[in-house]
Amino acid sequence: MKTVMIDMDNVLTDGVFKEYIEEFYKIEIDLNEIKDYAYVQKLTKKDSKQFWEFVQDKNFYLEAPLFQDCYEVLEKLNSKYDLYIVTSYLWNEEIDVSGHNLKNKYYYLKERLPFIGPEKYIFTTNKSLMNFDIRIDDRLNNLSGATTKLLFTAWHNKDLSKEELKKKNTIRVNSWKEIEDILL
Numbered sequence: 001m002k003t004v005m006i007d008m009d010n011v012l013t014d015g016v017f018k019e020y021i022e023e024f025y026k027i028e029i030d031l032n033e034i035k036d037y038a039y040v041q042k043l044t045k046k047d048s049k050q051f052w053e054f055v056q057d058k059n060f061y062l063e064a065p066l067f068q069d070c071y072e073v074l075e076k077l078n079s080k081y082d083l084y085i086v087t088s089y090l091w092n093e094e095i096d097v098s099g100h101n102l103k104n105k106y107y108y109l110k111e112r113l114p115f116i117g118p119e120k121y122i123f124t125t126n127k128s129l130m131n132f133d134i135r136i137d138d139r140l141n142n143l144s145g146a147t148t149k150l151l152f153t154a155w156h157n158k159d160l161s162k163e164e165l166k167k168k169n170t171i172r173v174n175s176w177k178e179i180e181d182i183l184l
């Protein structure tokens, strides 16, 4: 059975970082205008301490829906592949409270994707430590080493050209339906 690494943030769900920044600053953010992966750090830089205090007790995932078709497609993939959810949980700005984030991620996955057991969750900041046949992630660097590399479209990778992706043997996917078409 082939192994599949599935990223969590911006692949299974969005979390609500954006909403917290909007609430903190009383502004509206259009992700279509943002190209930087680390936009949260950038936007909150001058109030970093206060912002991380503001979010530290919040559960980013409580009301975050899974992306469309994610549940159904994963359920089908689960009978054909050996699936792993591989996700980082550390907030470098507020490392001491990152444990909350890990706990929130754990219960979110357990509740929303009950057919994937907790033994298939891998919490790590270094996805290159492991080998997988297939990788699905919104960050190009995290796809290295796989035979099949699927880049899930997100605000920060939209500008990567077809040529660049081809060079890296990577296929762009815009939805879970597209993942289904490729893997099933």
Ligand SMILES: [Mg+2]
Pocket: 007, 008, 009, 010, 011, 137, 138, 139
């Ligand atoms: Mg991600």
